[in-house]
Amino acid sequence: MYRFVIISFLVVILGANEPILSLPLTEQPISDKVKLGKKLFFDTRLSKDNTISCATCHPIHMGGMDNLEKSFGVNGVEGDVNSPTVLNSGFNFVQFWDGRVRTLEEQVEGPLHNPKEMATNWPETTEKLRKDQQYKELFQKVYNDEITIDHIKNAIAEYERSLIAPGRFDRFLNGDTKAISKIEQEGYELFKSYGCSSCHQGINVGGNMYEKLGVFTPYFYDRNITKADKGRFNVTNDIVHLHEFKVPSLRNVAKTYPYFHDGSVKTLQEAIKIMAKHQVGQSISDEDIEKIVKFLNTLTWEKLEK
Ligand code: HEC
Ligand code: HEC
Known part of the structure; x- marks a missing residue:
């Protein structure tokens, strides 16, 4: 017993000195909300022409992204930046390379409306989902309510928060x-x-x-700078944030x-x-x-x- 106490104490003390913290190792039971979010994450009806789901660019079994330089959205249009992984994304302090949104709920607005990704809008999407009896029942069960934009965003975010992937x-x-x-x-x-x-x-x-790419040696001096290369500057318009990324x-x-x-x-x-x-x-x-x-x-x- 004493030995256990001393070892636990040491783990806490030593652990506190490590710059990297552990993910929780125990798996949580999968809630109905997470199941609903997963269904939505894999549903191509979240895109204009029903061809692209969140999982198209963020396949979980591949590490939560598609291994492409840039992803392709509706009509095969190429995006502007590399897809980050959705695994452990609930632990990021902000979302996107330039940190333009804070929560995973807000994040869903991005791909849904982006003409280079799902290229759709909420009236179109909710109309499609509301025709599906199974969804109606699931939202009723989980939210005790009809299918709303907020519930869709929350269920997807809840699924993403469940993607805790310890190594x-x-x-x-x-x-x-x-x-x-x-x-x-x-x-x-x-x-x-x-x-x-x-x-x-x-x-x-x-x-x-956030940190600048090129702290000691400039990184962008010998190339044509794209809008995406400007990083956090695109959000704040402050020159101090030029080339800063999450x-x-x-x-x-x-x-x-x-x-x-x-x-x-x-x-x-x-x-x-x-x-x-x-x-x-x-x-x-x-x-x-x-x-x-x-x-x-x-x-x-x-x-x-x-
Ligand atoms: C066409 C490909 C594509 C689709 C479809 C797509 N994403 Fe993404 N996702 C991206 C790209 C590219 C980024 C990075 C964009 C940026 O930082 O400006 C991204 C960023 C993210 C991030 C932020 C991760 C981080 O570390 O900053 C999350 C979370 C995410 N996507 C979830 C989703 C969800 C949920 C859906 C479905 C509603 C979705 N994505 C649909 C390509 C896609
Ligand atoms: C001053 C902050 C800083 C330090 C120190 C730093 N990095 Fe980074 N790292 C970044 C930023 C910012 C990016 C994103 C750059 C981009 O995408 O344009 C990055 C990107 C990366 C990537 C690519 C990740 C991806 O998914 O695209 C790897 C791998 C990496 N760093 C490893 C390292 C290693 C190894 C070291 C030590 C030798 C290191 N970093 C030191 C800030 C830093």
């Missing part, structure tokens, strides 16, 4: 020292010593602050290639090299890069690890 690293943080290998641990130490965890930190290993979560990053807001970086190795140069102002050996890659692999949802 082996979370077991390691909870004291299971064998959950990750020695070399993966070395990768984690490097991740901290290079200063990656000054931005990619907290429960989502990112997703809790620091992306690195959870499931081994699955969510290609990388960066524009999907221009194909491999983790290349992404890490760019980060070392532009974000922490250091050159990095290939050996260190490989170790960090190994560490990042431990952040993959165990259900997706083969």
